[in-house]
Amino acid sequence: MAAINEVIVAMVPFPDYSHLNQLFVLARFIASHNIQVHFLCFADENKDLKLRVQDDVRASNIHFDNLLRPSSPTEKDDRDGEPPILIYSSFKQTIPDIVDDDDDHEKLIKQMQDEFPMLEPHEKYCFQMELDDMEMQYSGEIINSCKEVEESHSYSSSNITRHDQCLEFLDKQDVNSVIFVSFGSTTTLSQEQVNEIALGLEQSNHRFIWVLRKGDNAEKLKEKDVKIELPEGFEERVEGRGIMVNWAPQLEILGHSSTGGFMSHCGWNSCIESISMGVPVATWPISFDQPFNAIFLTNLLKIGISVKSWSHRNEVITASTIEKSVKTLMGTIEGEEMRQRAVELSKQIKNSVRSGGLARKDMESFISHIIE
Structure with a gap:
């Protein structure tokens, strides 16, 4: 087995199923790279999530904390010196009331282009890297989308029970x-x-x-x-x-x-x-x-x-x-x-999420960034 990377990723989802599920998919991807992930959530939700990874080889890298954060790297424990990464849900901008009469959507499309020049009005997961003095440095965003969707103007289905x-x-x-x-x-x-x-x-x-x-x-x-x-x-x-x-x-x-x-x-x-x-x-x-x-x-x-x-x-x-x-x-x-x-x-x-695809490369680039 490859060595565990010397970083800790703490993930704090908004407590709604749509946020929980997508952030948990990301957690499993990160854990597959031998990175320790702490999922901070309510106890009943963590209980359900545990069942989804109980037979998964990545389970040993995912830790479920009931609304608790991982131990600080300044505390004297077996993780002393390991840099933590914080990933949390960020709400999207909502629609204004200025388009009440806009049946043909021209005003709204113009506003989308003005406010979201990369066409990114979607789910965002922000991540931050911790400095030595415990201040948090904003480092970037992970957007639940891909270039093929955005520029044309992964979801894992394992463990889903057939209904x-x-x-x-x-x-x-x-x-x-x-x-x-x-x-x-x-x-x-x-x-x-x-x-x-x-x-x-x-x-x-x-x-x-x-x-x-x-x-x-x-x-x-x-x-x-x-x-x-x-x-x-x-x-x-x-x-x-x-x-x-x-x-x-x-x-x-x-x-x-x-x-x-x-x-x-x-x-x-x-x-x-x-x-x-x-x-x-x-x-x-x-x-x-x-x-x-x-x-x-x-x-x-x-x-x-x-x-x-x-x-x-x-x-x-x-x-x-x-x-x-x-x-x-x-x-x-x-x-x-x-x-x-x-x-x-x-x-x-x-094709983008397969090995060698653009979306896959973007996610691998994110992993490389946080373990540097």
């Missing part, structure tokens, strides 16, 4: 025939909007998997506002053509040959997973950076269509609009052209 209901359903369908509908872990839709989505999916006559659940923030709302019901007779009418679940293995679904489209809130993790798997997107931004991401997909990468623009964020989208969006994405030449562009971009990304 029988969704994947058995997909196994029985034709190639590119199913649209996956999911609005992330924090979104709670109104009952009126749930009804419209249900009717829109039904009227589209396309096959679908719909993740229907209360968002993680639902407990902050009144119970009457978060109770989810489907239109009477809906489940019977779509039986065999669509399924509703409260959780789904998103990456496996997007990577399945039967999945041909993704209706999404456009969180950046969802965007990068959809792009990586070559699946076009019907965009429906809800909050935070999602309006930027949606326009990045539709207007710049041209691998998606807009179901709901940010300027109409307070409106209920009708069943007819949802039906039209699904039909366009799944059953037209326009939708097929988007799919082909997404597939080509997916090939570029997969």
Whole structure:
């Protein structure tokens, strides 16, 4: 076994699944280079993460600290003199209110170019290097993206358990025939909007998997506002053509040959997973950076269509609009052209993360930087 590098990496994710998961993927990559990684998180979340690496050869290099930082190099212990590196989640800029009437997105694209000249309105992981006097020196950013995505205007799927209901359903369908509908872990839709989505999916006559659940923030709302019901007779009418679940293995679904489209809130993790798997997107931004991401997909990468623009964020989208969006994405030449562009971009990304690829070289450069 190669010698352990004389650095310690402390990782402090924002306590939300989308942040935890992506930062943990990075932790495992760093640990694979024989670097000691301390993952600082809440106890229950650390417990779940431990299970994911219990049979992994990298597990011995990952240490789980329950909201505690690793011992300082100034303390007298067996790590005396080892330089620590701190990596933490950094929030993205959110959308302003100045584009309320911007249906064609020209103002928003201009703002994206002004504020993000490298087109980087995405997940950032900042890292800092510690000096002898314990002051922290800002050293750089790790962005959850790659040049192929940014310049065209890795995700590890190991240890993901096959979810029988969704994947058995997909196994029985034709190639590119199913649209996956999911609005992330924090979104709670109104009952009126749930009804419209249900009717829109039904009227589209396309096959679908719909993740229907209360968002993680639902407990902050009144119970009457978060109770989810489907239109009477809906489940019977779509039986065999669509399924509703409260959780789904998103990456496996997007990577399945039967999945041909993704209706999404456009969180950046969802965007990068959809792009990586070559699946076009019907965009429906809800909050935070999602309006930027949606326009990045539709207007710049041209691998998606807009179901709901940010300027109409307070409106209920009708069943007819949802039906039209699904039909366009799944059953037209326009939708097929988007799919082909997404597939080509997916090939570029997969080549980039392989040994010798640009993204792989960038990450290896980061490793070299922190162990110097």
